[in-house]
Amino acid sequence: MPTRLVFRCEFCRREATGDAERSLVAQLQDLRAGEYSDADDWLVWHGRGIWGPTRYACAEHRIALRDEIRKHYGTLGWHPHARVLGDVPPVVRQQMAEQAPKRRLTARQRRLMRARQAGAGGPSFI
Numbered sequence: 001m002p003t004r005l006v007f008r009c010e011f012c013r014r015e016a017t018g019d020a021e022r023s024l025v026a027q028l029q030d031l032r033a034g035e036y037s038d039a040d041d042w043l044v045w046h047g048r049g050i051w052g053p054t055r056y057a058c059a060e061h062r063i064a065l066r067d068e069i070r071k072h073y074g075t076l077g078w079h080p081h082a083r084v085l086g087d088v089p090p091v092v093r094q095q096m097a098e099q100a101p102k103r104r105l106t107a108r109q110r111r112l113m114r115a116r117q118a119g120a121g122g123p124s125f126i
């Protein structure tokens with residue numbers, strides 16, 4: 001008898017389809033704990049242990065899931081407060097990264113870089 005997994009957003013009960021569904025299935029054997037991850041445009045909270053169950057939210061409810069996790073587990077460490085994945089959808093994050101100004105090197109980093117390029121035998125760390 002064929003079976004299939006059904007992933008639903010815990011806020012609107014919408015089913016994951018297409019790339020999101022494939023990504024969620026691929027993450028099933030992931031043993032992360034207390035960590036967010038993306039599954040296409042869905043957000044997954046990998047709970048386990050003190051972090052509670054694994055929870056899923058569609059693109060529209062990513063922020064609601066993040067807020068819920070922070071409300072319930074926010075006093076248990078930094079994990080629920082991780083900004084990177086919970087705040088914005090991956091597409092928006094990619095656009096922000098493309099528009100962000102490049103980080104400037106410090107004077108010390110530039111000096112070390114020049115020394116390394118010149119082969120002056122400077123330290124090999126920054």
Ligand SMILES: [Zn+2]
Pocket residue numbers: 009010011012013014057058059060061
């Ligand atoms: Zn939803």
